Amino acid sequence: GKSGYDHYMLKEIHEQPRALRQCLRGRVDEMAGTVDIEDLGDLSPTGVQFVACGTSYHAALYGAQLFREAGIPAQAFLASEYATSVPPIGDALVVGVTQSGETADTLSALRAARKRGARTMTVTNVVGSTAARECDHAFYIRAGPEIGVAASKTFSSQQVALNLLALGMTNTGDVREIITALRELPGNVQRVLDESVAEDVAEVYEDAGAYFFIGRGYQYPVALEGALKMKEITYKHAEGFASGELKHGPLALVTENTPVFAVVTGDGEQARKTVGNVKEVEARDAPVVAISDGQSDVDRYADHVLELPETHPRAAAVLANTHLQLVSYHVANLLGRNIDKPRNLAKSVTVE
Ligand code: F6R
Numbered sequence: 001g002k003s004g005y006d007h008y009m010l011k012e013i014h015e016q017p018r019a020l021r022q023c024l025r026g027r028v029d030e031m032a033g034t035v036d037i038e039d040l041g042d043l044s045p046t047g048v049q050f051v052a053c054g055t056s057y058h059a060a061l062y063g064a065q066l067f068r069e070a071g072i073p074a075q076a077f078l079a080s081e082y083a084t085s086v087p088p089i090g091d092a093l094v095v096g097v098t099q100s101g102e103t104a105d106t107l108s109a110l111r112a113a114r115k116r117g118a119r120t121m122t123v124t125n126v127v128g129s130t131a132a133r134e135c136d137h138a139f140y141i142r143a144g145p146e147i148g149v150a151a152s153k154t155f156s157s158q159q160v161a162l163n164l165l166a167l168g169m170t171n172t173g174d175v176r177e178i179i180t181a182l183r184e185l186p187g188n189v190q191r192v193l194d195e196s197v198a199e200d201v202a203e204v205y206e207d208a209g210a211y212f213f214i215g216r217g218y219q220y221p222v223a224l225e226g227a228l229k230m231k232e233i234t235y236k237h238a239e240g241f242a243s244g245e246l247k248h249g250p251l252a253l254v255t256e257n258t259p260v261f262a263v264v265t266g267d268g269e270q271a272r273k274t275v276g277n278v279k280e281v282e283a284r285d286a287p288v289v290a291i292s293d294g295q296s297d298v299d300r301y302a303d304h305v306l307e308l309p310e311t312h313p314r315a316a317a318v319l320a321n322t323h324l325q326l327v328s329y330h331v332a333n334l335l336g337r338n339i340d341k342p343r344n345l346a347k348s349v350t351v352e
Contacts, residue, residue, distance in 0.1 A: 007339045009148035009233070013325050014193055017186040019153045020318075022142040023160045027168070030183055033176040037168035040121075040137055044169065047092035048074040049118075051082045051109035053349070055151040055228060056097040056158060061221040062317060063097065063123075063162035070170035079109040080352065086112045094118045097162075099146065099154040100348035101129020108352055110135060123161055125154050139165055148340045149347050150232050152325050155225060156318050160185065163314060174312075181312035185319075188309050192322045201289055201304050202330030205259045210237035212254065212286075213324070214246055214277060215263035216270050218317040222263050226324035233332040233339050243274040246281070256285040261324065265308065265316040267295040275301070289327075291320045 005011035028035050035041070048067050050060035060076035067074035077087070079096070083105065094113035098106045101124040110120050110131065122131035123139050125146070132138040143157035163182060167175055205211070211230050213223035220242045227240035241250050243262070254260065260281045264274050275298045282288055282301045290302035293316060299305050306323040308316050332339050 006333070007148065007329075009150055009152055009339050010329055012146055012148050012153045013322070013329065015144065016153045016156050016193075016322065017190045019143040019157050020160050020186045020189060022144070023157045023164070024182060025142075027164050028179050028182065030179055033179060034171065035164055035167040035175070035179065037139065037164055040139060040165070041168040043093060043137070045072065045091065045093035047090060048072060049087070049089065049092045049094045049113070050074065050076040050097055051079040051094060051106055051113070052076065052097040053079050053103055053105050055155050055225060056099060056103075056106070058221040058225040058228070059155055059158035059162060060097045061224070062159055062218060063166065065218060066162055066166035066314070067170070070166055070172045072170060077109070079103070079105040082109040083112050086116060089113060089116050089118045092118065094120045096120065096122045096131050096135065097158060098122060098131050099125045099141070099151055099158070101126040101131035102348045102350055104350050104352045107131060107134070123158060123165065125157070149342055149345050150229055150339070156189070156321060159318050178312055178314060181315035184311060185315050188311060188315065188319055189322055191309055192319050196306060196323050196326050197304065198306060198323055198326030199330045201306065202327050202334060204304070205287065206331050206334040208236070208259050209255070209257040210239070210253065211259055211261065212250070213238070213240040213261045213263070214243040214274065215320075216243045216274055218313050219263035219265060219320060222317050222320050222324070223261075225321055226261060226328070229325060229328040230331065232342050232345060233328055233337055234335055235337060235343070236331070243277045246277050251280065251284070254281055254284045254286045256287070259287040259289055261289045261291060261327070262298060262302075263291040263320045264296050264298040265293050265313045265320070271296040271298070274298070278302075291323050
């Protein structure tokens with residue numbers, strides 16, 4: 001059942017602290033500062049190609065960044081595009097990110113890769129799924145069953161699982177810092193769930209003409225995911241952009257009737273640039289909702305702030321997404337949408 005929640009989606013959003021703990025269980029040794037993903041840790045691929053669709057593709061974009069930062073060339077492909085023209089694979093490991101393990105486009109991309117001799121892996125939620133059976137390796141996100149058609153806890157579990165995979169396979173970068181941030185993540189997600197003013201923001205903007213989401217680096221896939229969730233469950237126009245791309249066209253869409261959600265973390269060069277993009281939006285009289293850890297001065301240009309606890313920017317991407325899940329959920333709820341079964345959509349898409 002829905003355990004007292006109005007919708008499965010809301011229940012599943014609230015299950016995230018537990019889902020993330022399950023994903024981490026037995027896989028991190030905080031004392032030693034190491035990640036243990038058993039035999040997968042020995043794979044040491046020379047490159048990684050991710051294939052995925054929809055929300056899982058957004059997780060894959062994030063995952064590819066994590067591997068590149070660890071010095072391994074990595075790229076995310078939309079599975080439906082990969083299958084039509086398989087890129088050179090070489091020694092790369094091809095990783096299908098698929099919650100259900102049954103998405104036809106993703107299975108077909110994995111099969112195309114295997115035919116070219118690639119080793120394959122799936123990052124999935126479902127033991128015994130087709131992807132798990134057909135791939136050489138499987139890494140489970142352990143989110144528990146997800147009933148709502150819109151992916152919520154499986155996305156955050158994919159984000160955490162991809163961190164574990166990248167750390168476990170490379171053991172480079174600020175491993176200790178990231179491990180600490182991952183350990184703190186379930187508690188921080190709980191804080192966001194308890195304290196988010198997402199419902200107030202939803203009430204202010206339920207009639208908006210369109211919703212835009214911007215972010216850079218780790219927060220770019222979050223912007224894409226924020227927009228996809230908004231489209232799926234509210235049936236309203238929403239788009240996610242890389243912050244820097246706004247001025248290359250989409251800025252023409254920005255008006256006082258199009259709130260812009262800007263995810264900004266840290267106080268470095270990237271944050272400063274995104275704040276610059278936010279100022280351009282503000283100058284067009286668009287309402288600004290900052291999803292911010294308060295380290296940059298973005299809050300000064302924002303009409304509303306969805307606060308993030310200070311943490312590693314990789315973990316902040318999970319927390320920012322939690323706020324945006326709640327905004328979409330509450331807008332959809334105010335509009336009376338069929339949140340758990342949006343029109344035209346199915347939980348797993350078994351046709352190409
Ligand atoms: C969005 C959503 C879809 C799926 C996509 C891939 O909320 O649920 O975009 O993410 O159909 O599904 P899986 O991960 O099962 O391959």
